[in-house]
Amino acid sequence: MPEGHVIHRLARRNDELFGGRPVRVSSPQGRFAEGAALIDGRVLEEAEAHGKHLFLGFGGQWLHVHLGLYGKYEFGAGGAPEPVGQVRLRMANDSGYADLRGPTACELLTPGEKAAVHRRLGPDPLRPGEAGDEAWRRISRSGTTVAALLMDQKVLAGVGNVYRAEVLFRLGISPHRPGRDLSRAEWDAIWADLVALMHDGVAAGRIDTVRPEHTPEAMGRPPRVDDHGGEVYVYRRHDQPCLVCGTPVRTEELAARNLFWCPRCQQS
């Protein structure tokens, strides 16, 4: 269950393991059998991520993978074992293998179709050279809440439920503020914080957002591990005391997703 940092790691991992060499491609489960046959034995030329979309380039044909809510990659060294369960896509060479399960998308795209995917995605804080200006144009004109806008992949690509909750907490911004009520300075701060947090996420392979001064050790509290594997302020911490002010973290359903925030630290 991935946000953008996971996909960028997957692009790098695929490139390291398979890049520049022929790769065996199959679909043990069978649901991607025809596509797999078309690229089986070809050379992986490039691997790229845009938001939560992964693109693997096989000379004019692009394998497009989107993990959705449940998709998962598993990498291994050496020979691939007998597939267990539902493996949609398997890529393998003599060094190792990668198994993909449960993706929302696993398909071959033409360059034109790939370009269309990019066109409908907003700027990605993890893509080199991208700026948040295009996102700001949409946000500053929208009456939708900033919480919903941050999750909208047309506005901004790669941010999911964890990063949106955490960046709003870190900047003390209420998730219910309409986008058009944000100042340019506030947006610039959000973008800069996302760039920093998500690059940390790529490096660490998990989402950590708690500043050093608010860690349990610094606050004189018992150590704590969030069940999704990172240290965060509000994500999935509903009814637990805010790490900064002690007020119970609140939750609410917004556009069919859980939103988390601190009603005291995020009033403005």
Next chain:
DNA sequence: AGCTCATGGCGAG
């Protein structure tokens, strides 16, 4: 064994 939930997104209405 059978729920329920999850870091997502699409299309129908």
Next chain:
DNA sequence: TCGCCCTGAGCTG
């Protein structure tokens, strides 16, 4: 806004 798709983990019984 709702229902639906994909899969697995973590409960409850």
